[in-house]
Amino acid sequence: MVKIWQGTIELNLKLFKFHSLNFKNTNFKKFKSDLTMKNILFDLKLTQESGQTSQPPWQEIANCVNGYCDVMTLDNTPILLKVYQKSINELNIDYELPISNKSLEINKKLIEKEITRIYDLNFDLNKLYNHMAEDSKLSPAIDFCKGLRLFLAKDPFECIISSISSANNSIARWTKSITKIRQKWGEDVKFSSGTFYTFPSPSVLMNIYEDNFEEYEACNRTIETEYCINNLKSCGVGYRAPYMMKTSELFEFEMDLFEIPKMSYEEAFDLILNLPGVGPKVADCILLYGFGFKEAFPSDVWIKRIISHLYFNGEDISVPKVREFGMEKFGDYAGYVQLYLFHYARKSGLMKKLK
DNA sequence: GCGCAGGTATTGA
DNA sequence: TCAATACCTGCG
Numbered sequence A: 001m002v003k004i005w006q007g008t009i010e011l012n013l014k015l016f017k018f019h020s021l022n023f024k025n026t027n028f029k030k031f032k033s034d035l036t037m038k039n040i041l042f043d044l045k046l047t048q049e050s051g052q053t054s055q056p057p058w059q060e061i062a063n064c065v066n067g068y069c070d071v072m073t074l075d076n077t078p079i080l081l082k083v084y085q086k087s088i089n090e091l092n093i094d095y096e097l098p099i100s101n102k103s104l105e106i107n108k109k110l111i112e113k114e115i116t117r118i119y120d121l122n123f124d125l126n127k128l129y130n131h132m133a134e135d136s137k138l139s140p141a142i143d144f145c146k147g148l149r150l151f152l153a154k155d156p157f158e159c160i161i162s163s164i165s166s167a168n169n170s171i172a173r174w175t176k177s178i179t180k181i182r183q184k185w186g187e188d189v190k191f192s193s194g195t196f197y198t199f200p201s202p203s204v205l206m207n208i209y210e211d212n213f214e215e216y217e218a219c220n221r222t223i224e225t226e227y228c229i230n231n232l233k234s235c236g237v238g239y240r241a242p243y244m245m246k247t248s249e250l251f252e253f254e255m256d257l258f259e260i261p262k263m264s265y266e267e268a269f270d271l272i273l274n275l276p277g278v279g280p281k282v283a284d285c286i287l288l289y290g291f292g293f294k295e296a297f298p299s300d301v302w303i304k305r306i307i308s309h310l311y312f313n314g315e316d317i318s319v320p321k322v323r324e325f326g327m328e329k330f331g332d333y334a335g336y337v338q339l340y341l342f343h344y345a346r347k348s349g350l351m352k353k354l355k
Numbered sequence B: 001g002c003g004c005a006g007g008t009a010t011t012g013a
Numbered sequence C: 001t002c003a004a005t006a007c008c009t010g011c012g
Helices: A044-048 A108-118 A125-133 A139-144 A156-166 A171-185 A212-218 A238-253 A257-262 A265-272 A280-290 A301-311 A319-348 A350-354
Strands: A067-074 A077-084 A092-096 A188-191 A194-197
Touching: A067 A108, A067 A194, A077 A108, A077 A188, A092 A108, A125 A139, A125 A319, A139 A319, A156 A171, A156 A238, A156 A257, A156 A280, A257 A265, A265 A280, A280 A319, A301 A319, A301 A350, A319 A350
Parallel strands: none
Antiparallel strands: A067 A077, A077 A092, A188 A194
């Protein structure tokens, strides 16, 4: 049994904040991070904006070039983490404490450890480039993607629910859904910079109304159905709603998120394939972007088009075959190769050509 | 208003 | 094991 996150039910629908944040007059604490000094090859902007499937993008900071922030729970305390980069090889980290908890002391090593995990900063990109350079199909991708790293989800449970909602869906649409879920059922944390919402825990998510009808019945039919907005389907997840609720229930009662990192890739894959709404593509996204299993080669229609164009003369290859091919050919680099190929295809115009 | 894109679950060979 | 189809929403 697992109960990791605290969550309170927030029933008021808040307006979306799509604009960038403005950080004038705020209480950010700067600290000299060891990461700043390490001279790590890392392009923060490229990584943040590469559209990796794991969680909604972090918020851009208006008055800060290449600055991003999001709330995350460290040591059971939500803090607002801000990362920015003035030049490649140099990463700056600031953080802000909740208004209600400003005297708190935060362990800076913990923040650095988390940032290192999220951006995979211990991974040697030059080793990857040497490997890619040996394959004439992959070598053009290197220059398009210098400094691109894996971008892991800060919250594995949110990653799982996000990935389920990403199936047969567009990035813009599932991102909106997850943002609504955070705002309706997550914990709202107030910072000087504004209010941020954490993602609800499995125990909260398994108990919400699934659709208008359930909510209407629970209100003893005292409201009009068009005012039923505190249910999962009102977030635009469609037929994925029951999958998400059932998965929440499984993590509350039967499965343990902390067991997954201890497993082999194959064990973990077989396990999460049993979750409702999770097929091979979603399972691989969860393992790669939620848990950092780099052997995963998430294969969707786009990767299928790219692989069949590059390696099979445009011949139609089934998605399961593409996955098999990628895992076999790229081994421990499969996840990174998938990420680099996808980004390369987007930037080089190959994607448009393949459509 | 209507066709289309996008993975999974289900059904039926 | 594989092919066909329904599922839901938002965009063009």
